[in-house]
Amino acid sequence: MPAPAPGQAVALTAGWRAELELRCERRGQRTVLAHKRQFGPLTLQRAFYPEGDLCHLYMLHPPGGVVGGDRLSIDLGLQSRANALLTTPGAAKYYRSAGAEALLEQRLSVAAGASLEWFPQETILFPGARVRLHTEIALQTGANLIGWEMLSLGRPSIGERFDPGYLHAGLSLSRDGRPLLLERLRISSPRHLDGASGLRGHPLVGTMLATGCDAIMLEKVRASLQIPHELLFGITLLDDVLVARALGPAIEPMQAVFRALWAELRPSLLSREACLPRIWST
Numbered sequence: 001m002p003a004p005a006p007g008q009a010v011a012l013t014a015g016w017r018a019e020l021e022l023r024c025e026r027r028g029q030r031t032v033l034a035h036k037r038q039f040g041p042l043t044l045q046r047a048f049y050p051e052g053d054l055c056h057l058y059m060l061h062p063p064g065g066v067v068g069g070d071r072l073s074i075d076l077g078l079q080s081r082a083n084a085l086l087t088t089p090g091a092a093k094y095y096r097s098a099g100a101e102a103l104l105e106q107r108l109s110v111a112a113g114a115s116l117e118w119f120p121q122e123t124i125l126f127p128g129a130r131v132r133l134h135t136e137i138a139l140q141t142g143a144n145l146i147g148w149e150m151l152s153l154g155r156p157s158i159g160e161r162f163d164p165g166y167l168h169a170g171l172s173l174s175r176d177g178r179p180l181l182l183e184r185l186r187i188s189s190p191r192h193l194d195g196a197s198g199l200r201g202h203p204l205v206g207t208m209l210a211t212g213c214d215a216i217m218l219e220k221v222r223a224s225l226q227i228p229h230e231l232l233f234g235i236t237l238l239d240d241v242l243v244a245r246a247l248g249p250a251i252e253p254m255q256a257v258f259r260a261l262w263a264e265l266r267p268s269l270l271s272r273e274a275c276l277p278r279i280w281s282t
Contacts (some may be wrong), residue, residue, distance in 0.1 A: 002040070012254075015100060017070025018042040018062065027080040031055040034079075045272060051275050052201065057086045058279055059120070066104070068097025068130055074106045078114040083270075085117040089279045094119070096128030097223050101166070103242060106135040110143035115270055117275070118147030122204075125153055125162050133169040141176055144269055148258050150206040153187065153199070156250055162203065163190055173209060173241065177225075180241050181209070202232065202247035205253045208261060212269050213242040221264050228253040235261075 010264040018040030030053045036044060048056040060076070067074065077086055094102055105280040110116045125131055139145060149171070151164035154227075166188050169235045172180040185205070192198040199205060229235045231254060232247040244261060248254045263274035 010022065015071065016040055016062075017068070017071045017073075019075075020044065020059070020072045021075045022057070022084040023077045023079065024057075024084045026081040026083075029053050031082045031084055032077075033057065034107045040076065048099070048278070050278065051272065053083065054078075054272070054279055055082075055084045057084060058277070059086060059088050061088060061090075061092045065093035065095050066101055066131075067095045068100035070102045070106045072102075074104075076107070076116075077109045078116050080111045080113055081113045084114045085119065085277065086253040087277050087279060089282070090121055091243045091257070092123045093126065094123065094129040094131045095126050097130045099130070099244040101130045101132055104134070105130045106133075107138075108136070108145075108147075109138045110140065110145060112142035115144035116147070117262075117270075118145070120149065121254075122150040122152050124155065125151065125167060127154055127160060127162055127165055129162075130166040131168075135166070135171050137171075137173045137209075139173070143175075144212050145173075146208075146210045146262060146265060146269065148206060150204065150251065150254055150258070152251055153193065153203045153205070155264045156203040160194065162187065164192065175211075178237060183207070199247055202249060202278065203270040204246070204248040204251055204254055206246040206258065208242075208244040208246075208258050209267050210242040210261075210269060211240055213237060213240055213265070217265070217268060218242060221261060224264055225257065225260060227257060231257060233257060245267075253267060 020042040021037040023035035033047050041094050042059045050056060154160040158176040169185040171183040193199050230249050234243040246254050265271055266274050
């Protein structure tokens with residue numbers, strides 16, 4: 001469906017369905033994309049191998065953005081000993097709705113001995129958008145995950161606020177069926193954007209997760225990270241899951257800190273130096 005002009009509402013009957021199902025497995029010395037099924041405009045570029053055995057995947061969202069009534073589903077599975085990094089070439093955009101909600105469901109499963117790096121670019125919610133986002137991550141014992149999600153509520157670069165707007169975002173992380181982290185974020189009024197118990201007037205909100213961490217690693221990254229003064233940033237440890245959270249005025253400082261944290265953690269967790277996806281430089 002063509003994208004509406006910014007600020008233009010979409011009809012209640014508008015909506016498309018898009019599905020992307022991916023399976024990665026280890027074959028010899030390399031991780032390969034063993035299965036891909038797609039329906040609608042969600043798709044994937046071919047696999048890249050800038051690090052030799054590890055598979056870099058670039059997922060393409062609908063080029064015109066997402067509108068009310070759209071339903072998107074992403075199902076990614078990594079088999080034992082598979083190693084993959086998934087990112088997107090640009091921000092996902094959710095436009096104003098005349099009433100219908102847009103829905104994105106993401107299911108990520110990582111088998112024992114596998115590692116997933118999940119690095120989508122930010123999601124931009126235009127004023128008047130009505131959006132439900134749900135990400136479910138299921139790990140087996142011995143699986144590794146480093147990932148983030150970043151939301152831009154409006155476009156702060158032009159002084160635009162996510163008001164009116166509705167967002168219900170959920171994130172769940174489990175290992176062998178046992179919940180490790182359950183989060184919900186609901187934005188439906190200005191007090192959620194501006195209140196002390198809400199986002200405190202910050203239009204950017206981000207969460208980063210890394211499994212397999214310990215207290216020594218936590219203190220190391222706390223000491224080494226340089227946090228810009230305009231960013232509210234906190235980092236903690238839940239069992240072996242490092243959880244970093246950020247609120248900020250713009251996407252650039254948040255991206256920079258999350259990428260620096262990834263570069264700090266990756267050698268210890270995955271025995272690899274950070275290798276930025278080429279698409280981030282374009």
